[in-house]
Amino acid sequence: MLINSDFEINIRSIEEFARVMVPEALDKTMNLTMKETSDTIEIDMEIDGRKGNFIYANQEDKIDEQKQTMVKILLLKVYNKEYSWGGLMGVRPTKVLRRLLSLGYSYEQAEDMLRDFYIVSNEKIELLIDTVKKELEFLNREYINLYIGVPFCPTKCKYCSFASYEINGGVGRYYKGFVETLLEEIEMAGKFLKDEGYKIESIYIGGGTPSTLTEEDLEKVLRKVNENIDMTYLKEFTFEAGREDSLTEKKLELVKQYGADRISLNPQTFNEETLRKVNRNFNRENFDKYFKIAKEMGFIINMDLIIGLPDETTEDVLHTLNEVEKYDIENLTVHSLAFKRASKLFKEDKIRKELDREIIEKRIRELTEKKQMKPYYMYRQKNIMEWGENVGYAKEGKESVFNIEMIEENQSTMGLGGGAITKIVIEETEFRDYIERIINPKDPALYIKEMKERMESKYKLFKKGEK
Numbered sequence: 001m002l003i004n005s006d007f008e009i010n011i012r013s014i015e016e017f018a019r020v021m022v023p024e025a026l027d028k029t030m031n032l033t034m035k036e037t038s039d040t041i042e043i044d045m046e047i048d049g050r051k052g053n054f055i056y057a058n059q060e061d062k063i064d065e066q067k068q069t070m071v072k073i074l075l076l077k078v079y080n081k082e083y084s085w086g087g088l089m090g091v092r093p094t095k096v097l098r099r100l101l102s103l104g105y106s107y108e109q110a111e112d113m114l115r116d117f118y119i120v121s122n123e124k125i126e127l128l129i130d131t132v133k134k135e136l137e138f139l140n141r142e143y144i145n146l147y148i149g150v151p152f153c154p155t156k157c158k159y160c161s162f163a164s165y166e167i168n169g170g171v172g173r174y175y176k177g178f179v180e181t182l183l184e185e186i187e188m189a190g191k192f193l194k195d196e197g198y199k200i201e202s203i204y205i206g207g208g209t210p211s212t213l214t215e216e217d218l219e220k221v222l223r224k225v226n227e228n229i230d231m232t233y234l235k236e237f238t239f240e241a242g243r244e245d246s247l248t249e250k251k252l253e254l255v256k257q258y259g260a261d262r263i264s265l266n267p268q269t270f271n272e273e274t275l276r277k278v279n280r281n282f283n284r285e286n287f288d289k290y291f292k293i294a295k296e297m298g299f300i301i302n303m304d305l306i307i308g309l310p311d312e313t314t315e316d317v318l319h320t321l322n323e324v325e326k327y328d329i330e331n332l333t334v335h336s337l338a339f340k341r342a343s344k345l346f347k348e349d350k351i352r353k354e355l356d357r358e359i360i361e362k363r364i365r366e367l368t369e370k371k372q373m374k375p376y377y378m379y380r381q382k383n384i385m386e387w388g389e390n391v392g393y394a395k396e397g398k399e400s401v402f403n404i405e406m407i408e409e410n411q412s413t414m415g416l417g418g419g420a421i422t423k424i425v426i427e428e429t430e431f432r433d434y435i436e437r438i439i440n441p442k443d444p445a446l447y448i449k450e451m452k453e454r455m456e457s458k459y460k461l462f463k464k465g466e467k
Helices: 011-021 066-078 092-100 107-114 123-137 170-196 213-226 249-259 271-279 284-297 314-324 344-348 359-368 403-407 444-466
Strands: 002-005 029-036 039-048 048-057 144-150 202-209 238-243 262-263 300-307 332-338 373-379 390-395 412-418 421-427 434-438
Touching: 011 066, 029 444, 039 066, 039 123, 092 123, 092 390, 092 434, 123 202, 123 271, 123 373, 144 403, 144 444, 170 213, 170 412, 170 444, 202 403, 213 249, 238 249, 238 344, 238 403, 249 284, 262 284, 271 390, 271 403, 284 300, 284 373, 300 314, 314 359, 373 403, 434 444
Parallel strands: 002 029, 144 202, 144 412, 202 238, 238 262, 262 300, 300 332
Antiparallel strands: 029 039, 039 048, 332 390, 373 390, 412 421, 421 434
């Protein structure tokens, strides 16, 4: 895309937006002119024989990159694209709304801006407002959270882009060394966080699939967490059991014994043919067995679903939603498939079957209302279906604090294990945060080699946040 503009613009950002939202514009020349006063910003666009004009109140002190955003929205308008999320691509829409509220806008004023400026549909605005109202009950900058990543799985799902290696593959030879290194890292982090007086609100053990750990190693990790992490202020402890093919009753007993109160059991879909296509083992009888055991143990249970998996039709999605209704769960996370560059699916096939948005969204509303669940966190990703989003629903009082704080990037995170992200969040102004990250290597061999060096960097990062 060739862009001629008489004002400063991030060309790469515009091209990325066009690639996902208006691909037919990518090989065209775009001409932009802008008039700005203290009251208004007006942008004219000419592209592919089409012309458009967008004028809006000058709110550059309130809207991040207003001119850039206006160009993206104008591109949608000149190509007559009517997307449910309008110009909010690949962002956390909740952050946009929370920023408007922090600037003094009422919900009604923010709703008008979402509709008139960002051209978001009424249905998505309602979802966004409901989610933010719930989030605001939990956000607390006083605490931090702890994430532990186990980068091994029984098999690698084709849609997955997370730090994950097949336990029986070549990288599996580093499993033992990974566990030993992780135990050491937990001990180092625990001492530092205690010495510096950090209050840990939530712990999340994810991956990969942490239940891929052997029973013996799982107990070592959980015991090390209990012995070294200060849980005085802990509100929740989540273990991502994820896949039934990695579970045993003993593993669930250990997770419960060492204080975790939440698990995820994630079918993604109840269509077993789809799961075979994406290289994910699934046995419904086994799944039901461990679900029943987990319920009897008193776990708060989350299920993850993915809408838009390869070859799935609207009827397939509805079948999965109907099956979910049979389970007594406290949390449900509904993901819209995003083609991530690091996933095998991105390299193989990016063609999606057309799904009936209205029917699927109506069924999700019916399901969550019947289960007395409300949205409590939400985010979008690039390369996601245009009407899609990832939404967490929960029964009252069962919301995941960790999910809210991570998606909103409100708390600092100490990340341990393979591919874990450590970040500090520092308030720069009343409306803007400074965020800096350190990422552990995904590769277990590199993680083992560099753990201590990365840990020293994390110490410095957290001390920087104290200043």
